[in-house]
Structures are given as C-alpha cells and as structure tokens.
Amino acid sequence: MDPVEAEEQQAEPPDELVVVEEEEGCAEVDPTRRFIRYDESVGSGAVKTVYKAFDKLEGVEVAWSRARIDDSVMGSSKKMAQLNTEIQLLKTLKHQNIEKSFASWIDEDNKTVNIITELFTSGSLRQYRKKHKKVSIKAMRRWAVQILTGLEYLHSQEPAIIHRDLKCDNIFINGNGGTVKIGDFGLATFLQQQKTKSIKGTLEFMAPELFTGVYNELVDIYSFGMCMLEMVTCEYPYSECQGMGHIYKKISEGKKPAALSKVEDAELRSFIEICLAPVAERLPASELLRSSFLQNDVSIPVPPISVSLVSSVKEDVQQSTNIVLRKGDFLLKGDMHVTDDINLRIRFPDPSGCFKNADFRFDVDQDTSISVGQEMVEAFELPQGSIQIIAQLIDAFLLMMIPKWVPRVVVCPVVSESAHSYITDRIMNCSQLRLAVPG
Structure with missing residues (x-):
C-alpha cells in the first residue's frame, strides 16, 4: 500500500467543529475573525487536517491547517513556548519559493495549532x-x-x-x-x-x-x-x-x-x-x-550577454563612463571604477509590458547575485526565470571588476559590442568570461 495513502487511512477524524460565526457553508473563524473556515477538507494526515478557508480582508481563498498538539507538549510550559515561537517564525519567512503564512495561533482548549497559509490550486x-x-x-x-x-x-x-x-x-x-x-x-x-x-x-x-x-x-x-x-x-x-x-x-x-x-x-x-x-x-x-x-539545458538556446561602454556627462560637467551589460530585455549598468561601494542600475520589463529601472547598492560582503535577483522578482512580481538573468548580469559585471569574485551562477556567453580595448581586455583577462567569448 502507498505509504501516504496508508497514513491517510489511519488518520483520526478531526475534532468536532465549534460554530463561531454562522454563514452559509461556513464552520469556524479565527480569533481575529478575519478568516472563515469551511467544512471542506483539502487534505489530511495522522495529526493534521487542512481545510479550505476564506480571507475576508483580501477576498481570497486560503488554506487552514489544524494540527493536534501532543499531550507531552501541552503539559510543558517550555515546550509550548518553543512551539509558539516556531509557529510565529512562519510569518517572518518572505520568499517566492516558501509557502506564505498569514496567521497562526494555538488553541489550548482544543489542543490544536492553527495556521493560515496560501491555497495551492494544484495541491502537493x-x-x-x-x-x-x-x-x-x-x-x-x-x-x-x-x-x-x-x-x-x-x-x-x-x-x-x-x-x-x-x-x-x-x-x-x-x-x-x-x-x-x-x-x-x-x-x-x-x-x-x-x-x-x-x-x-x-x-x-x-x-x-x-x-x-x-x-x-x-x-x-x-x-x-x-x-x-x-x-x-x-x-x-x-x-x-x-x-x-x-x-x-x-x-x-x-x-x-x-x-x-x-x-x-x-x-x-x-x-x-x-x-x-x-x-x-x-x-x-x-x-x-x-x-x-x-x-545546462541544451534544448534552450542561451542568449549571450553583450557588453559595451557608455559615456555620459553629469550635472557637475564631469564625464562618467559606465559598463552596460544586456541580456534580452534586461539591462544592467555599473560604474567601471569600482570601489567597495558598488552602485548598480538594472532595467527590466515588468508584467504590464513597460520597462522599469531599479537602482541598488551591492554589498560584496553580504549580497549575492541570487539574493538580489530573488528580491527583485518578489518586489516587482517578475517571472521566476528572471532570477537567473539578473544573477548572470550581476556576476558578469563583478567578474570583470573583481578578479577574485566567485559567481553564484554559471555566466552565459559574453560578447563585446564595443571596440574599446578596456572591454576586450577585461573579458579576455577573466578566465570565467574568456572561455565564453565566441571565436
């Protein structure tokens, strides 16, 4: 027998529901009265049942997980305090690949932990x-x-x-x-x-x-x-x-x-x-x-990163030269004279079809190309694949500027749009970029 099916067959029925608020098809609400739990179960196991619920504030359906607390935990104030700490931890996790948690609380009367999370349309x-x-x-x-x-x-x-x-x-x-x-x-x-x-x-x-x-x-x-x-x-x-x-x-x-x-x-x-x-x-x-x-995915052609130099005149009439890297619709600009304070600008297409610019400081001691890509995808609701593109642009720039930089992603082929010897020299002097230059 399938282990999960066996677990579900052995699962005990959930505790009897307490009707707190009477609405058509509804069973229970949380202490804040923001979420309404329905009788419809979307999953169950040996100690937990997951119900479909409704978020009245946002007007969306959510998942209401209800798990029984072991008596040994209920009888220990220390363990209960740790349990409360851990369920509160869930609300602090903010990441596009981590399930969102909206609320959580312990129901000591019914010996249960209740957690409200986003509802997944396709299940596990x-x-x-x-x-x-x-x-x-x-x-x-x-x-x-x-x-x-x-x-x-x-x-x-x-x-x-x-x-x-x-x-x-x-x-x-x-x-x-x-x-x-x-x-x-x-x-x-x-x-x-x-x-x-x-x-x-x-x-x-x-x-x-x-x-x-x-x-x-x-x-x-x-x-x-x-x-x-x-x-x-x-x-x-x-x-x-x-x-x-x-x-x-x-x-x-x-x-x-x-x-x-x-x-x-x-x-x-x-x-x-x-x-x-x-x-x-x-x-x-x-x-x-x-x-x-x-x-590596040989079935998908990998567009190169193109590199060029752009000169501009600032308000104080001083000329500034920047390195510009492009991949598809994404563009990253950074100053060629890199110090410990690295300021970058990235242009990207947003979901509406328009282009947006984001200026940010990159801390070489704390940031990674992937972490910055993740933050941008979450902040601007970009497609998941944007993380890889943003990370490649950042790592390609840093590889040119910092000889000992360790990239977090594999940098795709890099070509120079500029005849400027500085660009060519930087690419050819960086082993991780040189190997990718065509011809």
Whole structure:
C-alpha cells in the first residue's frame, strides 16, 4: 500500500467543529475573525487536517491547517513556548519559493495549532506528479531550482532554519504557472535549538545522521534528493522494503532505494546521488544550484550577454563612463571604477509590458547575485526565470571588476559590442568570461 495513502487511512477524524460565526457553508473563524473556515477538507494526515478557508480582508481563498498538539507538549510550559515561537517564525519567512503564512495561533482548549497559509490550486507536488505522468526532465529542473532556491533561503537565515520533513507531500505547486513552494513547517526548527535525539519526520526521506541527533541543514538536501527520485520515478523511496524496520536498516547502512537504479538519465542520476551522499560529501543548496545539471539545458538556446561602454556627462560637467551589460530585455549598468561601494542600475520589463529601472547598492560582503535577483522578482512580481538573468548580469559585471569574485551562477556567453580595448581586455583577462567569448 502507498505509504501516504496508508497514513491517510489511519488518520483520526478531526475534532468536532465549534460554530463561531454562522454563514452559509461556513464552520469556524479565527480569533481575529478575519478568516472563515469551511467544512471542506483539502487534505489530511495522522495529526493534521487542512481545510479550505476564506480571507475576508483580501477576498481570497486560503488554506487552514489544524494540527493536534501532543499531550507531552501541552503539559510543558517550555515546550509550548518553543512551539509558539516556531509557529510565529512562519510569518517572518518572505520568499517566492516558501509557502506564505498569514496567521497562526494555538488553541489550548482544543489542543490544536492553527495556521493560515496560501491555497495551492494544484495541491502537493506528489499529487501533481501522480496526476501528470509525462513530465520532461526540463520541467523537473525548473522544479528543482525553485525547491533549492527556497532551501538556500531557509538555510541562510541566522540561525539557519531546517525543515526536517521535506518531501513531495510538503512541496506545493500552482500548475498554471509552474510555481513551486516549500510548505508544511510542522517539524521545522532553528539549527541552534535542535538538541533532541528523537526521530521526527518521514522515515523514507530521512538522512542517516538524523538518527544520531547530531545534524545540520544538509539533512534537507538529502530529503531533496529523495524528492527528486520520487519526481522522476513516481515511486515512494524504499517501496521495495517490508516494514519500517527494514527501511531503517537500509538507511542506517547507507543503502539507496531500489528506485535509483531505474533513473536512466546518467546526469540526473548523478545529481540525485550527490544529494544522497554521506554528509561530509553532501553539497549545500547554494552549490547545487550551480551544478551543470541545473544550469545546462541544451534544448534552450542561451542568449549571450553583450557588453559595451557608455559615456555620459553629469550635472557637475564631469564625464562618467559606465559598463552596460544586456541580456534580452534586461539591462544592467555599473560604474567601471569600482570601489567597495558598488552602485548598480538594472532595467527590466515588468508584467504590464513597460520597462522599469531599479537602482541598488551591492554589498560584496553580504549580497549575492541570487539574493538580489530573488528580491527583485518578489518586489516587482517578475517571472521566476528572471532570477537567473539578473544573477548572470550581476556576476558578469563583478567578474570583470573583481578578479577574485566567485559567481553564484554559471555566466552565459559574453560578447563585446564595443571596440574599446578596456572591454576586450577585461573579458579576455577573466578566465570565467574568456572561455565564453565566441571565436
């Protein structure tokens, strides 16, 4: 039997609903009376039920998650305080690949945690994949990039946030636009707070070091690898095993699921194996995002980045020369005389079809090309693919200005529109750019 289906069959019925506000088809509202919960369930598990709800303030449908609190937690003021801290954490997470949380509270009378999040039209990635059997590797690459981008955001927090229960059931998708987001943070924890040796999570997706209680954010990378395996094969990991004891033994011994041998694409299988490697060899999300498997897609022609010099006269009559980089409709301008204070301007097409300019300061010690790209995509509601374009333009500029700069993305081919020797020299003197120059 499918492990998730078995879990759902064993799920206990939700607590009896308390009618707080009577409206047609409605059951319950939150303490602020902003959200109305409907009787319609959109998902359930052993300890949690998710209902469709309505946000009266915004006029949109949302998801209302209701999970039971264990008696051992209810009886401990310390554990209750930590639980409250963790659910409040969800509202602070702002990222295009992290499920939005609008409100959360603990109902001590009914022993439940209630969390209001955005509603996903296509459900979980697992449900979506079971419904759509024929999915290209190209589409899976796009899903993988979004998941890893979300993990990179979580793991870069201070302190780091570990999901600990990442699986396709906890990754959600809006099928009309292909947007993928990580959700269901019921087991998420601060890295500095994890001291427990208790095993929490879904066994088939758990990294071996979780059994020891000594682990870090790389356990999410292992789980991501298992998610990739399920996405590719449409099989739950270790489905060949008989019982949890058998699965535990295999994971403890470092034996991979039988489904891995069914992955025919060698590059894809190698990518999954990197994610499932022993923790000392496992790569973080930031490095996986730079892997050749995710960066290279031979079916899509890669437009080059063109570089030119533009001279302008400022109000004080001083002449200023700027480097301009273009890729498609995106344009980035920066001063050629770079100091510690790097100011850039980027022009981009917004969803309305017009062009916008954004001026920003780039801090080489704290910012990355990807983090800036993420901020712009979120701030201006740009397509997901814009992150890669913005990051490539920024990294190409910084590679020309800072010889030891380490790019976060693979910079696509760079060509010079200007006969100015400065441009040609900078490109040819940078190994990471020189290799990309045609001819």
